Amino acid sequence: MLRAMKSDIQAVLENDPAARNTFEVVFTYSGLHAIWAHRIAHALFKRKWFTLARIISQTSRFFTGIEIHPGARIGERLFIDHGMGVVIGETCEIGDNVVIYQGVTLGGTGKEKGKRHPTIGNNVVISSGAKVLGSFKVGDNVNIGANAVVLREVPESSTVVGIPGRIVKRNGARVNDRLNHAQLPDPVIEMLRAMQKEVADLRAELEREKTKERYKQPVAGGETRP
Numbered sequence: 001m002l003r004a005m006k007s008d009i010q011a012v013l014e015n016d017p018a019a020r021n022t023f024e025v026v027f028t029y030s031g032l033h034a035i036w037a038h039r040i041a042h043a044l045f046k047r048k049w050f051t052l053a054r055i056i057s058q059t060s061r062f063f064t065g066i067e068i069h070p071g072a073r074i075g076e077r078l079f080i081d082h083g084m085g086v087v088i089g090e091t092c093e094i095g096d097n098v099v100i101y102q103g104v105t106l107g108g109t110g111k112e113k114g115k116r117h118p119t120i121g122n123n124v125v126i127s128s129g130a131k132v133l134g135s136f137k138v139g140d141n142v143n144i145g146a147n148a149v150v151l152r153e154v155p156e157s158s159t160v161v162g163i164p165g166r167i168v169k170r171n172g173a174r175v176n177d178r179l180n181h182a183q184l185p186d187p188v189i190e191m192l193r194a195m196q197k198e199v200a201d202l203r204a205e206l207e208r209e210k211t212k213e214r215y216k217q218p219v220a221g222g223e224t225r226p
Contacts, residue, residue, distance in 0.1 A: 035074065064083060095122035096123075124140070
């Protein structure tokens with residue numbers, strides 16, 4: 001336990017440029033406090049002291065704003081930066097050297113039993129607001145972009161962005177230039193563009209009909225001719 005706690009402190013010092021010294025990290029970093037509380041709760045959970053484990057996890061949630069189910073398995077050197085709103089489900093598994101930012105959810109997709117939360121590999125970065133939902137694996141060395149919604153397995157050494165999450169890089173090479181972070185298709189914008197084009201087409205058709213009417217000339221008997 002003490003070795004894991006030391007590695008947790010070192011992870012903060014290495015990943016956060018605002019961390020000045022060990023004393024500051026130990027007494028002011030809520031993400032670190034949540035991880036330590038979880039390590040105690042998880043040890044009790046494995047011994048089937050479920051209620052006491054939940055009391056500790058909920059108390060930690062109250063003070064840190066980070067909710068980690070005591071059943072979740074967390075590796076070494078996890079760094080939760082800021083952390084408010086982070087939720088980690090019961091059957092979630094997290095590898096070593098993982099970085100999680102605020103607002104991240106590692107959750108399930110329904111009321112299914114058994115393994116229902118994701119398995120996160122080693123050296124993974126999950127950016128602010130991202131949601132990883134379901135029982136699948138996120139491979140090693142993966143980067144998940146801010147506010148991405150990941151619903152299926154992600155191979156190692158990939159970068160995922162968007163809603164739903166799309167792989168835009170694999171092993172350092174771009175998968176599709178059109179799917180970069182700045183040019184992801186927005187379904188609402190695409191729909192508005194389609195509506196705008198339809199309105200423009202209708203206006204053009206109306207103008208053509210008006211032009212035809214103007215060029216029609218009256219003839220004998222009240223009929224008209226072009």
